[in-house]
Amino acid sequence: MITRLRSIVDEVSREHGLDQDRVAVGIGDDTASLRPTPGFETLVTCDIQVDGRHFSPSWISARKLGARCASINLSDIAAMGGLPRAALVSLALGPEPAVEDIEELYRGLCETLAIHDTILVGGNIASLFSGLVIDVTLIGEVENGRAVHRDTAAAGDLVWVTGYPGSAGTGLQLLQTGIGHGTTGKYDDFVRAYLEPVARLGEGRALGSSQAVSSMIDISDGLLGDLYHMVEGRDVGIAIREESLPLREQLKEAAIDLGRSPQSLLLRASDDYELLFTAPPANAERALLALETASSVAVWPIGEVVADAPGQVLLVGRDGRRRAAVPHGWDHFTEDDPDGA
Amino acid sequence: MITRLRSIVDEVSREHGLDQDRVAVGIGDDTASLRPTPGFETLVTCDIQVDGRHFSPSWISARKLGARCASINLSDIAAMGGLPRAALVSLALGPEPAVEDIEELYRGLCETLAIHDTILVGGNIASLFSGLVIDVTLIGEVENGRAVHRDTAAAGDLVWVTGYPGSAGTGLQLLQTGIGHGTTGKYDDFVRAYLEPVARLGEGRALGSSQAVSSMIDISDGLLGDLYHMVEGRDVGIAIREESLPLREQLKEAAIDLGRSPQSLLLRASDDYELLFTAPPANAERALLALETASSVAVWPIGEVVADAPGQVLLVGRDGRRRAAVPHGWDHFTEDDPDGA
Numbered sequence: 001m002i003t004r005l006r007s008i009v010d011e012v013s014r015e016h017g018l019d020q021d022r023v024a025v026g027i028g029d030d031t032a033s034l035r036p037t038p039g040f041e042t043l044v045t046c047d048i049q050v051d052g053r054h055f056s057p058s059w060i061s062a063r064k065l066g067a068r069c070a071s072i073n074l075s076d077i078a079a080m081g082g083l084p085r086a087a088l089v090s091l092a093l094g095p096e097p098a099v100e101d102i103e104e105l106y107r108g109l110c111e112t113l114a115i116h117d118t119i120l121v122g123g124n125i126a127s128l129f130s131g132l133v134i135d136v137t138l139i140g141e142v143e144n145g146r147a148v149h150r151d152t153a154a155a156g157d158l159v160w161v162t163g164y165p166g167s168a169g170t171g172l173q174l175l176q177t178g179i180g181h182g183t184t185g186k187y188d189d190f191v192r193a194y195l196e197p198v199a200r201l202g203e204g205r206a207l208g209s210s211q212a213v214s215s216m217i218d219i220s221d222g223l224l225g226d227l228y229h230m231v232e233g234r235d236v237g238i239a240i241r242e243e244s245l246p247l248r249e250q251l252k253e254a255a256i257d258l259g260r261s262p263q264s265l266l267l268r269a270s271d272d273y274e275l276l277f278t279a280p281p282a283n284a285e286r287a288l289l290a291l292e293t294a295s296s297v298a299v300w301p302i303g304e305v306v307a308d309a310p311g312q313v314l315l316v317g318r319d320g321r322r323r324a325a326v327p328h329g330w331d332h333f334t335e336d337d338p339d340g341a
Numbered sequence: 342m343i344t345r346l347r348s349i350v351d352e353v354s355r356e357h358g359l360d361q362d363r364v365a366v367g368i369g370d371d372t373a374s375l376r377p378t379p380g381f382e383t384l385v386t387c388d389i390q391v392d393g394r395h396f397s398p399s400w401i402s403a404r405k406l407g408a409r410c411a412s413i414n415l416s417d418i419a420a421m422g423g424l425p426r427a428a429l430v431s432l433a434l435g436p437e438p439a440v441e442d443i444e445e446l447y448r449g450l451c452e453t454l455a456i457h458d459t460i461l462v463g464g465n466i467a468s469l470f471s472g473l474v475i476d477v478t479l480i481g482e483v484e485n486g487r488a489v490h491r492d493t494a495a496a497g498d499l500v501w502v503t504g505y506p507g508s509a510g511t512g513l514q515l516l517q518t519g520i521g522h523g524t525t526g527k528y529d530d531f532v533r534a535y536l537e538p539v540a541r542l543g544e545g546r547a548l549g550s551s552q553a554v555s556s557m558i559d560i561s562d563g564l565l566g567d568l569y570h571m572v573e574g575r576d577v578g579i580a581i582r583e584e585s586l587p588l589r590e591q592l593k594e595a596a597i598d599l600g601r602s603p604q605s606l607l608l609r610a611s612d613d614y615e616l617l618f619t620a621p622p623a624n625a626e627r628a629l630l631a632l633e634t635a636s637s638v639a640v641w642p643i644g645e646v647v648a649d650a651p652g653q654v655l656l657v658g659r660d661g662r663r664r665a666a667v668p669h670g671w672d673h674f675t676e677d678d679p680d681g682a
Contacts (some may be wrong), residue, residue: 304400
């Protein structure tokens with residue numbers, strides 16, 4: 001099994017012309033060994049995905065699942081403004097998954113990593129009584145002192161988000177309710193956002209390198225959840241203009257089918273790997289120019305960092321009325337739509 | 342939960358006076374950020390442990406389990422001659438483990454890491470339908486080009502192993518059969534070797550730094566399994582002198598109680614974190630001196646690397662007769678004692 005998986009790693013690395021030279025020792029020794037780039041910090045992140053909790057084999061192919069596990073971790077490096085370098089994967093699996101599925105999972109993982117010049121350098125497999133647990137560790141780099149943190153925005157900074165927040169979590173709910181399996185294809189965008197997320201690596205790197213942004217995070221815990229992560233326990237808050245939130249007609253339709261409020265989906269549905277970032281007004285143009293140069297992704301100015309609501313996220317209505325949003329980010333399946341009908 | 346676990350990490354780090362300066366950003370951002378030491382390579386390894394496969398909560402306390410998960414990974418860094426630096430832990434857990442148990446697991450993990458100047462910098466928790474899966478990723482460092490690999494021994498090199506191979510695996514079998522739970526305490530050494538393994542970090546570092554050794558590996562897959570890892574697919578083999586193997590009276594007694602051959606336990610029982618290493622005869626004295634300076638661990642010369650049996654491990658009897666040993670290292674529970682009665 002290990003030998004077969006190793007050959008998949010080699011095959012994909014060759015296909016993508018990966019620079020193996022950066023890796024001193026890959027799969028096969030007690031540890032992998034990497035050569036850090038002089039003048040760079042090392043970034044490390046991991047994410048564990050559990051069958052039946054984060055995904056269902058009936059919705060997603062093994063290959064796409066592998067790709068998804070890669071993207072989730074790549075997104076964390078993107079949000080630091082970093083470059084991904086190498087990954088390790090631990091699998092715990094029950095008797096159900098076929099060997100071919102595990103190979104396909106590896107292939108999907110390696111391919112998505114390879115697209116971003118990242119090599120799988122190690123991992124291990126253990127047997128589980130039932131199901132599948134996938135833990136990916138990703139190692140990246142960023143120039144010393146240039147990592148963009150989540151909690152460093154200052155009062156007066158402006159706040160942007162890329163893409164269409166709420167899409168992936170809406171896709172998940174559509175899958176869970178069976179609506180997403182329909183043949184009309186009208187919700188394909190949402191389902192794809194959940195099953196095939198794309199990490200915004202080029203965008204994150206461009207924003208980080210511009211040195212124009214003051215903080216950045218991905219919105220994997222939902223837009224509201226990650227807005228909170230930017231301010232929790234701090235002496236600043238964030239005021240979001242409701243009218244500036246990118247609410248698409250499609251999301252309104254899905255909300256009706258799901259019996260939810262569109263705003264709640266937009267604010268609370270999780271699993272999007274879009275970027276949420278801040279910059280002082282003086283840097284706004286430079287930040288947006290860097291982003292546009294790297295990508296054609298939509299980007300929305302949604303609010304600003306404020307001094308008078310420490311640790312809070314406020315929703316500002318058209319009438320200027322402010323109300324505090326309750327943060328329960330990823331608990332969106334159990335919530336009772338606090339953001340309105 | 343995360344907040345509570347973070348405070349355990351901080352508490353243990355303070356107690357042990359860890360150098361937090363090495364870590365630019367710890368738990369709480371999208372990724373952790375580490376400052377590599379100039380002139381060092383980065384080492385990374387991971388190991389996934391599954392409830393009911395690798396451990397049973399009825400044998401081991403949560404704190405010792407955490408410590409054990411740390412040691413298993415520390416040992417991989419030891420076997421490269423490296424220094425451990427930082428760790429991440431992913432947990433997937435069912436509804437059974439109490440919050441206090443998870444806290445104790447974290448405490449045991451952090452304490453064992455801290456003893457070796459290593460900081461927990463990240464991780465995540467997911468829910469599982471049942472049971473407990475723990476995946477630890479460990480990041481270490483070693484001077485450029487000084488990592489000691491597993492497959493670099495040359496013909497004529499001598500082979501040593503530390504400690505008493507087979508102890509931990511024997512302890513596991515004693516636990517599984519219930520004999521290890523006896524009140525006589527006569528098998529405490531074996532049970533402790535399984536439940537409370539100690540990574541030979543000082544020893545591995547001393548051997549690596551001496552630059553006298555030609556290869557090194559830990560014997561977590563069993564002595565025979567890891568001897569194979571040193572030669573598999575290579576143009577050299579290893580000849581082990583049976584009479585040189587450190588066979589204790591205690592192991593003979595346990596073998597009788599388990600209905601196994603003592604030699605089979607010694608060669609095949611897994612989960613020891615002793616070091617297996619090689620050196621050219623001219624370097625032997627320097628290697629052993631480095632080891633003795635670092636540690637009082639027992640060390641045994643058990644054989645040599647040979648050119649005439651490529652890819653094989655040979656057992657050499659007192660009469661000089663050689664026979665090939667069959668490698669099925671960690672499958673020792675299903676094996677039918679191929680090494681004799």
